[in-house]
Amino acid sequence: MLTYAAVFLTALAAAFILTPVIRNWARQRESLVDTPFAARHVHTTPIPRVGGIAIFIAFLLGVGFAFFFALGRQLEEAAPLSFRFLSPCIAMFALGLVDDIRRLRAGLKFFIETVIAVWFHFSVQGITTLPNPLTGGVIELGILGLPITVLWLVGISNAFNLIDGVDGLSAGAALFSTLTLAYVAVANGNVPLAIFLCALAGGVAGFLKYNFNPATVFMGDCGSLFIGFTLAGLALLHAQKSVTIVTVTIPLLAFGLPIMETALSIGRRFLAGKSIFEADSRHMHHQLLARGYSHRTTTILLYGLCAFFALMSLLAYNSPNRLLGLILLTLGIVVWMAVQHFGYHEFGEIGRVIQRSLNQRVIIANNIRIHNLIESLTRSRSFKEFYAHLAECFEATDFARVEIHLPLEYVWHIQEHESFCFARRAVMIIATWPAGFAIKDRRPMAKLVIPLAFDDGHEGSLELYRYLDSQALFDINLLFGKLRAVIERTARRLADDTPAPLSAPDRFDSGSAPLPKVTRS
Numbered sequence: 001m002l003t004y005a006a007v008f009l010t011a012l013a014a015a016f017i018l019t020p021v022i023r024n025w026a027r028q029r030e031s032l033v034d035t036p037f038a039a040r041h042v043h044t045t046p047i048p049r050v051g052g053i054a055i056f057i058a059f060l061l062g063v064g065f066a067f068f069f070a071l072g073r074q075l076e077e078a079a080p081l082s083f084r085f086l087s088p089c090i091a092m093f094a095l096g097l098v099d100d101i102r103r104l105r106a107g108l109k110f111f112i113e114t115v116i117a118v119w120f121h122f123s124v125q126g127i128t129t130l131p132n133p134l135t136g137g138v139i140e141l142g143i144l145g146l147p148i149t150v151l152w153l154v155g156i157s158n159a160f161n162l163i164d165g166v167d168g169l170s171a172g173a174a175l176f177s178t179l180t181l182a183y184v185a186v187a188n189g190n191v192p193l194a195i196f197l198c199a200l201a202g203g204v205a206g207f208l209k210y211n212f213n214p215a216t217v218f219m220g221d222c223g224s225l226f227i228g229f230t231l232a233g234l235a236l237l238h239a240q241k242s243v244t245i246v247t248v249t250i251p252l253l254a255f256g257l258p259i260m261e262t263a264l265s266i267g268r269r270f271l272a273g274k275s276i277f278e279a280d281s282r283h284m285h286h287q288l289l290a291r292g293y294s295h296r297t298t299t300i301l302l303y304g305l306c307a308f309f310a311l312m313s314l315l316a317y318n319s320p321n322r323l324l325g326l327i328l329l330t331l332g333i334v335v336w337m338a339v340q341h342f343g344y345h346e347f348g349e350i351g352r353v354i355q356r357s358l359n360q361r362v363i364i365a366n367n368i369r370i371h372n373l374i375e376s377l378t379r380s381r382s383f384k385e386f387y388a389h390l391a392e393c394f395e396a397t398d399f400a401r402v403e404i405h406l407p408l409e410y411v412w413h414i415q416e417h418e419s420f421c422f423a424r425r426a427v428m429i430i431a432t433w434p435a436g437f438a439i440k441d442r443r444p445m446a447k448l449v450i451p452l453a454f455d456d457g458h459e460g461s462l463e464l465y466r467y468l469d470s471q472a473l474f475d476i477n478l479l480f481g482k483l484r485a486v487i488e489r490t491a492r493r494l495a496d497d498t499p500a501p502l503s504a505p506d507r508f509d510s511g512s513a514p515l516p517k518v519t520r521s
Contacts, residue, residue: 010061012202014202015203021054023048026217056200059203059230062404073172082157083235088124089233092225096222114154116153122144126145127239149236163257166299167214168212172208177255178200178231183198200227212296214295253310256312265280284342285299290303372482378486398475400465401437403433404432404433405429405430405463406491421436450462450463455488479503
C-alpha cells in the first residue's frame with residue numbers, strides 16, 4: 001500500500017512542478033494558446049491548452065518509479081504487456097498534441113484514433129467476450145470483438161474530451177474515475193493495473209491545482225484523449241480478466257459522467273436532425289451556466305454527479321449480484337432526474353411520443369370513427385343530415401367550438417338544427433357547434449383556420465377552437481385534408497340540389513332587425 005502511495009505522490013509532485021513550467025512556456029507560443037472565439041467557449045481570456053503534457057510526463061515518471069525503484073521484481077512478468085500497453089497510449093497522446101498545435105480535420109483525427117484502437121486490440125487486449133445476464137455465462141463475440149473494442153476505446157477517449165468545456169471538469173471527472181478503478185484494482189491484488197491507475201491519478205491531481213476555476217491552463221486534446229484512452233484500456237484489461245456482469249458494470253459506472261454526456265449529446269443532436277459530430281453549446285455545463293450558476297458552482301455540481309457514479313460503482317463491486325439490479329434502477333432514476341434538470345427539450349419530446357403511444361389505441365379508435373363519419377357526410381341527402389354528421393364528427397374530437405363559415409349564397413339552404421346555431425356576419429353565414437356555446441371557463445384557447453374553396457368560386461372557412469391544455473386524441477390531419485375536401489364537395493352539391501325559396505327568411509333579413517350573434521372568445 002505504501003508503494004501505491006509513493007507512486008501517486010511521485011506523479012502528483014511531478015505534475016505540480018511541471019504544469020506551471022509548461023504553462024509559462026506555452027504562453028510564449030501563439031499556436032499553443034486557446035483563444036475564445038466560439039459561443040461554446042466559456043473562458044474569456046487566452047489560456048494555454050497543452051497542460052496534458054504535464055499529466056503525460058508525470059504519469060510516466062510515476063510508472064517508472066514503480067518499475068525501477070519499488071516493485072521491479074514483482075512487475076517483471078507484466079513488463080512486456082505494460083510496454084505494449086503504453087505504446088498506443090503514447091500514440092494517442094501524440095495525436096492529441098498534434099491536434100492542439102495544428103488543429104486536424106475531424107475526419108482525419110477520428111481515422112487515426114480508430115487505427116490506434118485497432119492497434120491496441122491486436123497488440124494488447126480486445127473485447128472478446130461479454131457476460132450473458134440470462135445464463136450467467138459468457139457470449140463469444142468473434143469478429144464483432146474488434147468493432148466493439150474500437151467503439152469503447154475511441155468513445156471513452158472522446159467522452160473525456162467532450163466534457164472538457166469548463167474549468168477542472170474533465171480532470172476532476174478523470175480523477176474520480178481513476179481513484180474508483182484504483183480501489184478495485186488494489187482490492188483484487190492486480191498490482192500492474194493499480195500502479196498505472198495510481199500514477200495517472202497523481203498526474204491528474206497535480207494538474208488539477210492549476211486547472212480548477214479560475215483555470216490558468218487547459219489539458220487540451222493531448223491530455224483528454226490520453227486520459228480517456230488510458231482509462232478505457234485499463235478498464236478493458238480489468239473487465240476481460242474475469243468477464244462478469246459486475247466487472248463490466250464497474251468501469252461503465254466509473255465513467256458515468258463522460259458516458260452520460262456523450263450519450264446525451266449524440267441523442268439530442270440525432271433527435272434535432274443534426275450531425276452527431278457537430279459542436280454546440282448545449283452540454284451539461286453550458287445548461288447549468290445558462291441557469292445562472294457560476295463556473296465554480298457548475299463544476300462542483302458535476303463533481304457531485306461524478307461522486308455519485310463512483311459510489312454506485314463501488315456499491316456494485318462490494319454488493320452481491322442480486323443487488324445490482326436495485327443499484328442500476330437507483331442510478332437510472334437519478335440520471336433521469338438530472339436530465340430533466342438540465343432542460344433538454346429533445347428528450348421531453350420522447351416523453352410526448354411515449355405518452356402518445358400509450359394513447360394510440362384511443363387515437364386509432366377516434367380516427368376510425370372520424371373516417372366513418374366523414375364517409376357518411378358524403379352521402380348526406382339534405383343539409384339536415386349534413387349538419388347531423390358534422391356534429392357527430394366534432395364530438396369525436398377535443399375541440400371546444402367549431403365554426404363553419406359558408407357563402408351568403410347558401411343562405412336559402414340553411415336549416416335549423418339542434419346541434420348548430422346560425423348567424424349572418426357580413427356576406428357569410430356562420431354555423432356554430434355546439435349550439436348555444438358560451439365560454440364558462442377562462443382557459444386560453446387557440447384557433448385553427450382551415451380555408452374552404454368551393455367549385456363555383458366562393459370561399460369559406462372551418463374555424464376550430466381548442467383549449468391550450470387539451471390533448472388531441474385523434475389525427476388532426478383528417479380535418480385539414482379529408483374533412484375539408486368533403487365539406488367543399490358536399491355543401492356545394494346540396495346547394496345545387498336544393499331549390500331556393502322565393503324570398504329570404506326573415507331571420508337573415510339585412511334590415512334593422514337584430515341578427516343572431518355568435519359568442520366569441
